[in-house]
Amino acid sequence: MAMKRAKITVVGAGFTGATTALMLAQKELGDVVLVDIPQLENPTKGKALDMAEAAPVQGFDARIVGTADYSDTAESDVVIITAGIARKPGMSRDDLVSTNAGIVRSVCENVKTTSPNAYVIILSNPVDAMTYVANKALGFPKNRVIGQSGVLDTARYNTFLAQALNVSVEDVRGVVLGGHGDDMVPLVRYTTVGGIPVEHLLPKDEIEAIVARTRVGGGEIVSLLGNGSAYYAPAASLVQMTEAILKDKKRILPVIALLQGEYGYDNLFMGVLAVLGGDGIEKVFELDLTDDEKAALAKSAASVRSVIQIVENA
Numbered sequence: 043m044a045m046k047r048a049k050i051t052v053v054g055a056g057f058t059g060a061t062t063a064l065m066l067a068q069k070e071l072g073d074v075v076l077v078d079i080p081q082l083e084n085p086t087k088g089k090a091l092d093m094a095e096a097a098p099v100q101g102f103d104a105r106i107v108g109t110a111d112y113s114d115t116a117e118s119d120v121v122i123i124t125a126g127i128a129r130k131p132g133m134s135r136d137d138l139v140s141t142n143a144g145i146v147r148s149v150c151e152n153v154k155t156t157s158p159n160a161y162v163i164i165l166s167n168p169v170d171a172m173t174y175v176a177n178k179a180l181g182f183p184k185n186r187v188i189g190q191s192g193v194l195d196t197a198r199y200n201t202f203l204a205q206a207l208n209v210s211v212e213d214v215r216g217v218v219l220g221g222h223g224d225d226m227v228p229l230v231r232y233t234t235v236g237g238i239p240v241e242h243l244l245p246k247d248e249i250e251a252i253v254a255r256t257r258v259g260g261g262e263i264v265s266l267l268g269n270g271s272a273y274y275a276p277a278a279s280l281v282q283m284t285e286a287i288l289k290d291k292k293r294i295l296p297v298i299a300l301l302q303g304e305y306g307y308d309n310l311f312m313g314v315l316a317v318l319g320g321d322g323i324e325k326v327f328e329l330d331l332t333d334d335e336k337a338a339l340a341k342s343a344a345s346v347r348s349v350i351q352i353v354e355n356a
């Protein structure tokens with residue numbers, strides 16, 4: 043039998059979607075289908091063609107097509123959902139909930155029929171609640187519905203720590219749990235640099251400042267950009283998750299997963315450390331937490347629950 047390349051659909055051809063599509067192709071993770079709404083069919087086709095024309099220069103083999111027709115996405119192995127509006131300065135991610143819930147629901151209805159076996163990664167914000175919405179609309183097993191927050195939040199945390207210590211970002215291993223909001227929980231006690239606990243390397247107040255900056259890391263970029271939100275690091279995060287699945291790498295990554303008893307939460311989607319491999323979320327780790335860490339996680343979980351309530355009552 044001939045070997046087939048993986049097929050990856052990216053829904054939403056805006057800043058995050060287009061950047062993700064290009065990075066996926068550059069890493070030759072598979073053929074990429076970029077989908078947006080019918081009103082944007084031509085610009086979507088144009089972006090895909092422009093990316094395809096970069097391939098001979100950079101030397102990557104991947105077909106990239108743009109479309110507004112879900113039949114082109116049929117039988118995708120991985121579907122990444124970036125569709126929706128992004129926040130502007132002064133807004134919280136939660137302000138996007140009503141608009142994006144409708145968009146994510148309609149996208150998932152299409153994905154459910156065209157790619158029933160796909161692993162689905164959700165980026166649209168507020169992402170914990172949008173992963174909940176996607177799970178309901180898709181009706182897929184929980185291991186195939188995965189939200190992106192923690193890879194990005196941890197990347198920000200690791201960036202700030204590496205800068206403060208003047209060491210390679212590759213040697214910093216942070217852990218961030220909880221919802222993708224200002225109450226997220228960077229776990230200092232579990233953070234190591236080259237195997238050394240970070241608390242041995244930096245004074246407490248510096249670590250606390252880095253934790254605080256991490257929590258509002260998305261907002262820092264929103265303020266600087268002025269008219270949209272981050273997309274390079276979000277796209278890189280989506281690509282790392284896609285690679286973990288398609289190459290069955292069994293990476294230990296923070297992902298938004300359906301909790302069914304873990305950490306004492308039920309029927310809640312929130313960021314936890316998990317094994318991400320060929321069968322999606324293969325295992326969720328439950329870390330031992332101190333009372334303070336548990337309280338911080340409970341605060342974050344309560345924020346996520348309140349946003350899910352808005353969707354449930356709509």
Ligand SMILES: NC(=O)C1=CN([C@@H]2O[C@H](COP(=O)(O)OP(=O)(O)OC[C@H]3O[C@@H](n4cnc5c(N)ncnc54)[C@H](O)[C@@H]3O)[C@@H](O)[C@H]2O)C=CC1
Pocket residue numbers: 053054055056057058059077078079082124125126127128129138142145148149164165166167168169190191194222270271272273276
């Ligand atoms: N979870 C996370 O860590 C992150 C989440 N985000 C979120 O991702 C979303 C996308 O952000 P950007 O790409 O910067 O926004 P953008 O505005 O550049 O792109 C969004 C695209 O979605 C498209 N779209 C809208 N409805 C659609 C539908 N029904 N079907 C297909 N496409 C549709 C729009 O036409 C637009 O091209 C936002 O909700 C943003 O808040 C962004 C960065 C990080």
Ligand SMILES: O=C([O-])CC(=O)C(=O)O
Pocket residue numbers: 128129135167194222259260261263264271272276
């Ligand atoms: O901040 C935003 O609205 C986009 C996002 O989720 C992030 O960059 O973390």
